[in-house]
Amino acid sequence: MITLTLTELRLFLRERSGPAFGVGLPLLLLVIFGNLPFYNKHRDDLGGLTLLDTYVPILVAFVLAMLALNVLPPVLAGYREKGVLRRLRTTPVGPVRVLAAQLIVMLLTAVVSVAALLLVARFAFGVVLPRQFAGFLLTILLAALALLAVGLLVTAAAPGGRAANALGAVVFYPLVFLGGLFLPIQTMPATLRHLSHATPMGAAVTAMQDASNGHWPHWLALVTLLAWAAGAAVLAARLFRWE
Amino acid sequence: MGSVIEVEHLHKSYGGTVAVDDVSFTVGQGEIFGILGRNGAGKTTTVECLVGLRRPDRGTVRVLGRDPQRDHAEVTRRVGVQLQDSQLPERLRVGEAMRLYQSFYPEPADSRELLAQLGLAGRERTPYGKLSGGQKQRLSIALALVGRPRIAVLDELTTGLDPHARRDTWDLIAGIRAGGVTIVLVTHFMPEAERLCDRIALIDAGRVLVTGSPGELIARAGQPTLEDAFVSLTGRNA
Numbered sequence: 510m511i512t513l514t515l516t517e518l519r520l521f522l523r524e525r526s527g528p529a530f531g532v533g534l535p536l537l538l539l540v541i542f543g544n545l546p547f548y549n550k551h552r553d554d555l556g557g558l559t560l561l562d563t564y565v566p567i568l569v570a571f572v573l574a575m576l577a578l579n580v581l582p583p584v585l586a587g588y589r590e591k592g593v594l595r596r597l598r599t600t601p602v603g604p605v606r607v608l609a610a611q612l613i614v615m616l617l618t619a620v621v622s623v624a625a626l627l628l629v630a631r632f633a634f635g636v637v638l639p640r641q642f643a644g645f646l647l648t649i650l651l652a653a654l655a656l657l658a659v660g661l662l663v664t665a666a667a668p669g670g671r672a673a674n675a676l677g678a679v680v681f682y683p684l685v686f687l688g689g690l691f692l693p694i695q696t697m698p699a700t701l702r703h704l705s706h707a708t709p710m711g712a713a714v715t716a717m718q719d720a721s722n723g724h725w726p727h728w729l730a731l732v733t734l735l736a737w738a739a740g741a742a743v744l745a746a747r748l749f750r751w752e
Numbered sequence: 753m754g755s756v757i758e759v760e761h762l763h764k765s766y767g768g769t770v771a772v773d774d775v776s777f778t779v780g781q782g783e784i785f786g787i788l789g790r791n792g793a794g795k796t797t798t799v800e801c802l803v804g805l806r807r808p809d810r811g812t813v814r815v816l817g818r819d820p821q822r823d824h825a826e827v828t829r830r831v832g833v834q835l836q837d838s839q840l841p842e843r844l845r846v847g848e849a850m851r852l853y854q855s856f857y858p859e860p861a862d863s864r865e866l867l868a869q870l871g872l873a874g875r876e877r878t879p880y881g882k883l884s885g886g887q888k889q890r891l892s893i894a895l896a897l898v899g900r901p902r903i904a905v906l907d908e909l910t911t912g913l914d915p916h917a918r919r920d921t922w923d924l925i926a927g928i929r930a931g932g933v934t935i936v937l938v939t940h941f942m943p944e945a946e947r948l949c950d951r952i953a954l955i956d957a958g959r960v961l962v963t964g965s966p967g968e969l970i971a972r973a974g975q976p977t978l979e980d981a982f983v984s985l986t987g988r989n990a
Binding site for chain 1: 803804805824825828829831833835837838839840841843844848851852853855856857895899
């Protein structure tokens with residue numbers, strides 16, 4: 510399992526697009542936003558916070574969605590398409606562990622990327638670290654599970670690597686929109702806001718923003734994430750084919 | 753007595769299509785056993801049932817006395833498989849693929865030695881995607897053998913190899929058999945079957961038409977070569 514995980518990690522780093530989209534792009538967005546005066550003004554409609562304060566949780570959720578929906582599905586669906594998984598079924602190891610190794614690689618990348626985001630935001634742009642840190646971490650964990658489960662569902666539903674790429678993007682953009690990447694959730698019209706709260710991105714961002722401000726995340730947001738994780742995982746397991 | 757594979761009345765269909773109707777054969781310890789047949793005759797499905805990739809609808813399959821479905825872990829540990837159309841990740845290097853597959857088995861073979869035998873010495877750092885078709889094929893044979901299997905199942909062993917590489921591979925297979933490994937060879941290529949196989953099962957329309965040594969098949973069909981015997985026994989123009 511260690512050799513397998515290290516091999517998958519090496520392939521992930523060698524591919525370059527994974528680290529670029531999962532770590533580089535969110536950091537780049539943070540640096541761009543952080544340098545815009547518009548993002549650093551304290552605003553009444555955000556409860557006196559700056560736009561950048563509210564964007565850090567959004568970028569954290571963006572990292573998770575990027576890895577789960579745009580990086581993971583093409584790799585796994587490509588493995589299935591090329592018979593990599595079929596070949597592994599004839600070894601004592603079996604393909605389930607490749608899936609597990611991929612999930613570990615995604616989680617490790619998420620840890621590195623989120624840590625980099627929080628530290629750069631703190632030390633380069635003066636965004637305070639989440640005040641309810643345990644609640645923040647719990648939310649990230651649940652959000653990662655929910656989004657990875659959706660990513661596996663995308664993998665299961667897509668016939669091949671390219672289709673997984675396309676389907677992942679189709680799911681990704683509405684989700685990051687509803688997570689507030691283009692328009693913070695607080696400023697959305699009521700209907701859109703309710704819809705947002707029902708998605709894993711919206712629930713995750715809301716819960717992380719609560720935790721940033723020192724509150725324990727609302728239980729409804731955490732339950733929403735758990736429900737997505739369980740529902741998508743069960744559906745993915747039923748639909749998933751090794752070949 | 754000394755048989756390592758026993759297939760009895762194997763039947764498998766997909767939807768309404770019968771892939772394997774009724775196939776029975778046994779393979780003895782240390783044999784090179786050929787499975788021959790035209791496209792769509794049911795060879796691949798038979799092999800997939802042998803290695804546990806598919807569950808038979810009817811009949812029994814025993815590999816080393818075990819059920820490939822129920823005792824999957826046990827069977828996969830002792831059976832090395834080369835599949836016809838399974839690839840590796842493009843950027844995975846030859847040496848990394850070997851180390852990865854070594855890690856799957858309790859007592860793996862020496863990677864360097866195996867690569868040298870397959871003409872891949874010095875290719876350890878080459879990514880899979882940069883290998884030629886023949887090199888990919890040889891790497892997949894190396895991966896089938898790296899776990900020191902008791903049985904090696906090889907599907908289209910030398911497809912895509914040039915004549916020299918093909919002969920080297922035949923020598924390698926003969927050498928591995930001499931070490932006590934039983935080999936199941938699925939092939940279209942009659943000179944290969946004639947040269948390597950001790951016995952052959954000729955499959956047609958999901959049934960075993962005839963089983964015997966290449967010499968017996970030739971004699972039975974009254975033809976000069978195995979290829980002629982194959983064409984005559986499978987009835988139609990191949």
